[in-house]
Amino acid sequence: MDSDNKLLNMGVLIVATLIVAKLISAFVMPRSRKRLPPVVSGWPVVGGLFRFLKGPIVMLREEYPKLGSVFTVNLAHWKITFLIGPEVSAHFFKAPEADLSQQEVYQFNVPTFGPGVVFDVDYTVRQEQFRFFTESLRVNKLKGYVDQMVMEAEDYFSNWGDSGEVDLKYELEHLIILTASRCLLGREVRDKLFDDISTLFHDLDNGMLPISVLFPYLPIPAHRRRDRARKRLAEIFASIIASRKLAGRSENDMLQCFIDSKYKDGRPTSESEITGLLIAALFAGQHTSSITSTWTGAYLLRYKEYLSAVLEEQKTLMRKHGNKVDHDILSEMDVLYRCIKEALRLHPPLIMLLRSSHSDFSVTTREGKEYDIPKGHIVATSPAFANRLSHIYKDPDRYDPDRFAVGREEDKAAGAFSYISFGGGRHGCLGEPFAYLQIKAIWSHLLRNFELELVSPFPEIDWNAMVVGVKGKVMVRYKRRELSVA
Incomplete structure (x- = not known):
């Protein structure tokens, strides 16, 4: 008992x-x-993988109204936590690399950019390489680049007839690769090797597929072509670099900036590093500039009131400066700037930004709910979705460049990180000034020299592309003119 x-x-x-x-x-x-964030409902084991692959923006549109600005989606063994809106995304943009890292989530870029650069090096080296980018984009450098941009635009459009129809998307893509070749890759590439380099970059571009994100070294034909192109590009740039050094010749381009760059310990950049940095620069700028140029044009030709406003601005500048266009004159084009910025708000080419979380952190929503994000999660935000939040932007799906005008400035009223087309914080896009100048140089020339009319339906968004752009052709009828300054 x-x-x-x-x-x-x-x-x-x-x-x-x-x-x-x-x-x-x-x-x-x-x-x-x-206080873990709510989880998007999904299948056992794979979670929300199929919904995510079907389209992250579709999923965000469905889940944001139900779950709010912070939620997690399980993708097999990955957990991705979305932070949508400026109230919860500040840590995403401001956190040090030790807490939120780019390196792990962007490893799929390494075969394209090459070894020893950007996401294939530790953070301290990457910061030094980003310093090289920053120095190559200082105002004194940009002024020289603008002169080349203007020259390329004048030369390209001189080949158009007095009237005709063109696919604006194709024309702008081609012009921007020409401009980028001149400003970034150098005169040797633009004058003698453009067709070769263009073909090689095409193979590099086509080697970055959705499956490449998960399996960047999968032995498929597209990846093999990518690797051959990367090797050939390295050989071409090694030859150009050696030729410049042997002749003691210096040029005003990004290639020269990288040749002249030195790490803090005094070590010069290697030929392999220079090639990788150039590839990274071209990838960062080529698609985004051509896509944004196309959307800007489509919206201007759709909304006549904004087309009239940018034409009037061009007339005013021509009365003041004549036909001259340079860096400082482009900087005066505030109306055109707002039109480009609004196209970018509605259509940021990078629809998702990612980080890998190495420490726990907390966020508080604008409704006052607190959530703790565990380390090990992939943390994401979406410019394509966050840029259209109705509590920040009035009538957010409408093209309205005046929302950025002085006195209204909707992007500033809600605080930092309300407008994230170029990212922000520690990892904001270094090429933003270059992009705006390039698009302004192209469109100021088109506006001054041609009457334009959109003759195809307004374009749709190509959600299937790695860098989300314009679907199909954008057919435009043009007629050459002299813009009156009276």
């Missing part, structure tokens, strides 16, 4: 201990275990 009582007492003690432990843990357990 005593043994039975002992067993009973021991059982009661164990149960009581478990209950007390449970109660204690409810109060003292880490908050991140109590």
